[in-house]
Amino acid sequence: MENSSEIVSFVLSMYGDIGHLKYLYFLLTMILYVLVILANTALIVIIYVKPNLHEPMYLFLCSLFVNDIYGSTALLPCLMVQILSETHDISLLFCFIQIFNIQTYVDIEFRTLAIMSYDRYVCICKPLHYNSIITTRRVQIVILVIWIVSFIQVGVLLSFTIRLRFCGTVIDKVCCVNHLVLELSCSLNTSLSYVNDVICGLVLGVTAPLVFILFTYVKILSVCLKASKETKTKAFDTCIPHLVSIMSFVFACFYNIISQRFDMTIVPLELRIILLMYAFLIQPMLNPLIYGLKLTKIRHDLKKFKIIKRLQP
Template structure:
């Protein structure tokens, strides 16, 4: 089942990336950002699924400390990059709907490249700081009761005070929770705008609905994982705990391309044509 899920994730994301790359009419900012979102899904899931599949076939479930820290970095940077990309996509939709006459003068090729770089580099820098701080801790244990390495599980093994690590961790969580809230607030304004101008309502429903669905999908999955990792109970059945731990590495990467592929007419028609 895990292998099938991973294959499906690769297929739907690669299919959408290739569709956008091969169709010239899709070489627009919105689709470039969507391509970036799909690439990020491949990046994040590659940090978990191959190692997990190897562990399923192996009798010993071990990973080096350096490998563990790298896995945390890749998975966490994937999660935070998702929010950055969705924030950039929200900005793009705001310009397209609220300032259509200025859209092409603002959303130039240089601006698109800058936004793509920003959405990837800032989360990586944030997570690099977190992981450097974690790597300097002395550990009193070496067993993580989770299907993959995650920062909070490593911090709980520390022999030293983790107060500073906790503060930095909460700052990063608040930063990206702020991303999600700002996107939701922006969408409230876009809904008001589309209701005020009925001729733009169709464009809003077609291009913004899949984006909003992806945001809810990613936010719910990540919030679920973060809150459970820190405050979850050991009385919860192991199978349920395992699902809660990995669902953000399965559900958003699998559903996001499908949501966009089904809702965006240009993407859907281009996919069917290429198939």
């Protein structure tokens, strides 16, 4: 780390001077972070303790909820520290750790959503073969592979960035982003790092899962057009939460990608910060909400725990 640069920290310039409002923002962020942890943990515990939820789809959901906690933790604690800080500095070490955590969170989220779309495809298009194709053992292996591959892939991506020397220190974000850190490099030859960023981050991490999701839903739609009303209703009930989660996360990531490469000063600062936090705050709150209230088995067990009883008419 010492050989890569004489610069020891970066400055996250998007925070600016918010005066005494920083205490209000800190409190709101802390409350939302606690809610994210509680909501996701509650569903993880319910899936773990209820034998009737030890099914492939719920194992995927459990992985999704664990990743949502991981993703919000990748940003929000640092965000709270920066809100109260006067300088908004972040050391190179913590910056690289944050890049690693954020990128692995995004990759795991997309890949989990992608494999969940395949689960829905088999359930709707090949219902008689579902139990032989989607087994608990295979699901456990796939989840483990998703996490391991994502960590290795992002580790390789980050290894190129760590070796660079940096001349700039200002990152116009609320967190560290690999693409913006690369732009601060002193080296004129960063093409390999950019190529690795595009291939590992954009192509393998985002585009490939989205193409796979699109393919599975085209198959599901083609089957539903010829299916009975009962099959269409089943497909609608099981696919809507998944589609909402996908569209929400795609929107969050699309904005983050656009904001890294284009001037977004026309957008009010407060709105820019909220949109940048969307993937790490709104998405981890949305997933337990839509799956907890929409999926019958989870909703039934939540009622037993009296968690959503007041939400029912």
